[in-house]
Amino acid sequence: MSTEVLDQLLHAIAGRANRLHGRDVLLTWDHALDDLRNLLDVAEVLRQLRAENIATRCFDSGLAVSLFRDQSTRTRFSFASAANLLGLAVQDLDETKSQIAHGETVRESAVMISFLSEVVGIRDDMYLGAGHAFMLEVGAALDEAHRAGVLPVRPPVVNLQCDVDHPTQSLADLQHLVGEFGSLEALKGRKLVMSWTYSPSYGKPLSVPQGIIGLMTRLGMDVVLAHPEGYGLIPEVVDRAARQARESGGRFTVTHDMAEAFSGADIVYPKSWAPYAVMERRTELLRARDTAGLAELERACLAQNAEHAAWTCDRAMMDRTRDGRAHYLHCLPADITGVSCERGEVSAEVFDQHRDALYREAGHKPYVIAAMILAGRFADPAGVLRALAERGRPPAAG
């Protein structure tokens, strides 16, 4: 990174008040666009410093607590990478070995794990209506303990995926687009299609498509949500997307025709998810531990999916996009036709063509998470980053 580019980024960060200091990032739309810009810029500085072999350790010690309520390898590594990048050690709270449930227990456990914590990262996307609520509950407990003087530091809560939003994913996706198009401003007017696709699995969460329409509609883009009838998202999020599009001078359309949606698109994000109604029903059954009901729901849902197996991102579909060369996004892993399944979200040809770009897209996530930690814990992130850049010490001796 040239000194000039670094100076521009640091100047931009310093020019915006850091309103994320001491705050949790749970839903992107709860934060001003300038605060999200700050996250992207901080992440970019960190990524560039690392690329230039400059150490970015800004904590001497401290724990980064992670709590994964469902299995995850990639997000786990992203969080660990982000924590490590800044000098924090990950301490995983394994609920199979403990008993965080609700109410009094959440309040107490949140405090007990935070005496020396600098950040708490949570992933909880199993139950509709539960993940976001749980994160709010943890945040409130930390607030209370901090106010009471029990915790010297109020660690920010980072949402590593909940039932409503997936901010570290959508911001990493956005960072990738900024890289591909040159700037956030260059995205204005671009057509982005968030499309459902067929997958032989079921129960995929809604947080990715919701996170995408909840973020991209704020940028003046032409956002299209495409899915078969009956595959809708949480209505409040869809309503919000429409409102945000109007306010940002963009457009938001829902269509039930994938081919039409892809026509002239600049960016496509074809990905499977379970219909909102199914997720609601599934949540009820999970809570009731109704195994038979769950098996029946899965069977019915897979049968329903199979009716829409034509919803797949293949060469013909991509040919409909602008010059046949739309940017293809995915949160990974994708269900690839003929590779990971017989028929899936994307053809092997399309996936192969975009593989390196997809990996670069994923590569932004650790830096986005690190930016959330840095902005959450430091009043003046630009100052911290400038000090790191000026120190210029390589992360490794010799």
Add this chain to the structure above:
Amino acid sequence: MSTEVLDQLLHAIAGRANRLHGRDVLLTWDHALDDLRNLLDVAEVLRQLRAENIATRCFDSGLAVSLFRDQSTRTRFSFASAANLLGLAVQDLDETKSQIAHGETVRESAVMISFLSEVVGIRDDMYLGAGHAFMLEVGAALDEAHRAGVLPVRPPVVNLQCDVDHPTQSLADLQHLVGEFGSLEALKGRKLVMSWTYSPSYGKPLSVPQGIIGLMTRLGMDVVLAHPEGYGLIPEVVDRAARQARESGGRFTVTHDMAEAFSGADIVYPKSWAPYAVMERRTELLRARDTAGLAELERACLAQNAEHAAWTCDRAMMDRTRDGRAHYLHCLPADITGVSCERGEVSAEVFDQHRDALYREAGHKPYVIAAMILAGRFADPAGVLRALAERGRPPAAG
């Protein structure tokens, strides 16, 4: 912390020979009171440095090995926090993935995990007669390997709870009392009640009440152990408590009347435990893997507990204490009536009133553990702490 207070604490630490250097802290009563004072003072300095945002990293690298033979979230986090505070990385020895058993295996495994270890933390409280013995065995193996030149460093063993004592808990509790009463000396003559209470669960370990009477009777306090008939602790520990009380100019009484015990108390520690005789029987059955016998023992024990459901810490009971305002201690989590169970150790009202104090009490544990590591590994802890204070570097840049 004012420079004056820091100087006083450092002066006090420097004034006492560090006899814990290179030694294990397994039972508080195996160590002179001055050595325990040192631990409290070191812990307090670390806590204050952290509160003032001064980095306390004194290891450049090194492993803190943890071995939990039963499930634990809070102690796990306390140990991880303590290790991290000083710059050590936790490496957990998961026995479900390995096979540490006894004899030759313990000796060998203790060495294999210690080539680069700075401390070994062990929690083993499942079997009466086993936990403390296991820690001694590990310590002896480390001694032998150190003498033979196999290990460049003899890492101290820290008892994170055994069948006999729970020194990190009792010392954290004591640190909390020092904070509440102003000094260790101010505790002299105060009435402390360690009382059994009803709980709907069974098999709770004896180490907490034993640790409390084994420590507090050395301070000239008026210590009362209250429990229903048949709910006694390990007799040797009770005998020791009586002897220590005499020697320290305090008192030690055993009573079977909770209300009488609470009368005029300054400090109460109401907590359930399983009777010693039950724990002995349970250990036999566990070793014999007698599932039916264990179920029957549990049934009988819960029925016996139910006869003493009146042993609970509610408003009426607290009203009997000095001015109705005794300090309420608990190692957490507590069984709270109407919250975590129908009838439990404490009423929600009493618990709520003392919640912040209970959390502060728990908050001392990481610092107590860190003090054990620091005193165990450094000949001159005051010198190390003074260097940290003078360096005055914040734990985080910017």
Add this chain to the structure above:
Amino acid sequence: MSTEVLDQLLHAIAGRANRLHGRDVLLTWDHALDDLRNLLDVAEVLRQLRAENIATRCFDSGLAVSLFRDQSTRTRFSFASAANLLGLAVQDLDETKSQIAHGETVRESAVMISFLSEVVGIRDDMYLGAGHAFMLEVGAALDEAHRAGVLPVRPPVVNLQCDVDHPTQSLADLQHLVGEFGSLEALKGRKLVMSWTYSPSYGKPLSVPQGIIGLMTRLGMDVVLAHPEGYGLIPEVVDRAARQARESGGRFTVTHDMAEAFSGADIVYPKSWAPYAVMERRTELLRARDTAGLAELERACLAQNAEHAAWTCDRAMMDRTRDGRAHYLHCLPADITGVSCERGEVSAEVFDQHRDALYREAGHKPYVIAAMILAGRFADPAGVLRALAERGRPPAAG
């Protein structure tokens, strides 16, 4: 370590081109002997610095990813120790919580875990024909992602045991022998016996004996492989050992007589393993998930082992070695007669006599792994080590 010895070692390291920079160490025989000498010398400098309480942290941050496809405590701790010694944090990839399988998935996962990784350590020795192949696949994926600019750093892959070789073990064993005999050159002409022994367990991997004959035959030693008929190793590795022995001016013999093999030996490595043919059959059955077949194979194999129960390393056997005082090696844990089993690989008397030496042998492994990381990531390891030695900072303050 005297300044003179340090200078000699650093001079030797600096004098050899570091051809391991950016390369994986999967099989010792894929690397020139001078590269292995470099690893030993780097490991020795690190060990000596640690013994003199000089900090060896040369990474400011960074992840050391570990992937254990079978259970391991010792290697896990060795890897964690090595990573920690250099300043890296271990992030374990738990396959039970993820889904690394093959093909596309391996390629993608290898990248996803490596965005901020400095090394990837893999242990995979369950399936004959699989472990080494898997490591090559991971390495190729990392190469590709590095070339495409997806990964700023290409982390080296360290083989922590595969189906073919166990380089961290064989090099630690060699380092131990260098210490015992004074130099690598002093091993020339020495008789080393890698001998099968009886064990009541079955399915022990071939990688240790293969690693030993694949390495020691390159040093001009008189290497004898002793085992009952039908207990052979992978034929290609045995052929290679014979060829290497010829090229290095040493000898390589296969015998089916343990007593004869031990006659006049300078070094013995008595250890059980499963016959190559059994491992092949076992791999087929494992892949077919043929539980009944596996049980039958185990039964047959244990019965076959029992016919060779006389193959054990006891006093009488040791008496046949040079002056009755051969060096006894083992990768640990050993099956000790009368201690860990009724009849095993070694008598308690022989084991006890060599215990400290065995522990020292094991103690080299963390340093050998650290040397692989250091040589893999730094172009000039001598420069890095010299900087550490000159900085001379203790790993702990005070």
